[in-house]
Each structure stands twice: as structure tokens, then as C-alpha cells.
Amino acid sequence: KNEVEQSPQNLTAQEGEFITINCSYSVGISALHWLQQHPGGGIVSLFMLSSGKKKHGRLIATINIQEKHSSLHITASHPRDSAVYICAVTGNQFYFGTGTSLTVIP
């Protein structure tokens, strides 16, 4: 069993839809990260959070420490949001989810 599980693995949405990607983890953590990997391979860090909620533009990340769960929301999705979204946690070690591949269709 992986320490970090993401769902869904693949997601296709129509432009404008509200998108939610989920991340559950089973280890104690000091922080949770959401990363975005573009088709070319480059990775960008979107959020680092240890409690509550953070918002950046159309992206919102939430975390529930008690339930060991985080969600990444994208409002008014756009084709340029198409990417792989990776959840990672840092505790005693680094643990990564296998990613959610998002395709937004115009």
C-alpha cells in the first residue's frame, strides 16, 4: 500500500468545469505539497500547506489533518490546466502520489 494515494488517476473535463483531485495519506506529516507537471516534464510547486486552505487564482487546496486528506480544486477549468497533478507529503521522509492526469477539452 502506498503512503500517498491520489484519485482519480485520470480525469477528463470540459472547459469551464469545476475539478476536484483528492489525496489521502497514511503517515504523519509536517506539510503537504501539490505539484503540477506539464506535458514536457517540468514541475511547478503549486501549494505547500499544513492546515486549512490556500487559494491562488483559480486553484484552491484544502487539507484536513485529522482525516489525513487533501483536495485540489480547479475552478473554471481551461485547456492550459491539462497536466499531471502530484500530491506529496513530508514527514520523516518524502512520499509522493503517482499523480492525477488531467485533460481539459475545449
Place this chain on the structure above:
Amino acid sequence: SQTIHQWPATLVQPVGSPLSLECTVEGTSNPNLYWYRQAAGRGLQLLFYSIGIDQISSEVPQNLSASRPQDRQFILSSKKLLLSDSGFYLCAWSLISRDTQYFGPGTRLTVL
């Protein structure tokens, strides 16, 4: 501002050949440095991390080694590449351990 460089961008190497991938960071001092690998269809795997010059920890046993000869230079090496070493190699840095990490553009390695 801080920037991170990796080279080469792509590399095709025969099995048994040596490897040297270089990563440099500009605009910061004493960063934490990381090497990751992403095999085809797989998630990110942390290979090495370093909190200072000559202070390197290995996360998984493998055919690879890492060195940090200077504060902002991190090198990933192998004496003899295996087919299973193919993948996308990413270097990253952070100000402190477990903080937000900033990734380089990556090197796509194909071992034939």
C-alpha cells in the same frame, strides 16, 4: 531571484556507459538539494538529498551516486548504466528541509 539549471536536457546512452548529470542553483546560499527520478508511467522517486557540501543521503539503493562538490552544484553519476536507469531525472532545491521545493527542467535519459 533564484534559478535552477540542469543539463543536458536529453541524453541517450548505451548500457554500461558512465553518466554525469549536473544541476546548479543560482541566487541562494546553502540550499537543500534533491535528485529525483520518474520512470515511465511511474511517480516521482527521491534518489538523493543533500543539506550541505559533502553531506548526501541516499533514499534507495541503486546503481547511481551523487556528489556535491560546491555549495550550489549537485551531480548525479553512474559508472555503468543499466536499462532500468532510463527515466526523467529532476533536480530540485529548497531553502530548508521539507520546505517548498523548486524544480529544474529535468533530463530525459534513455539507456539503450
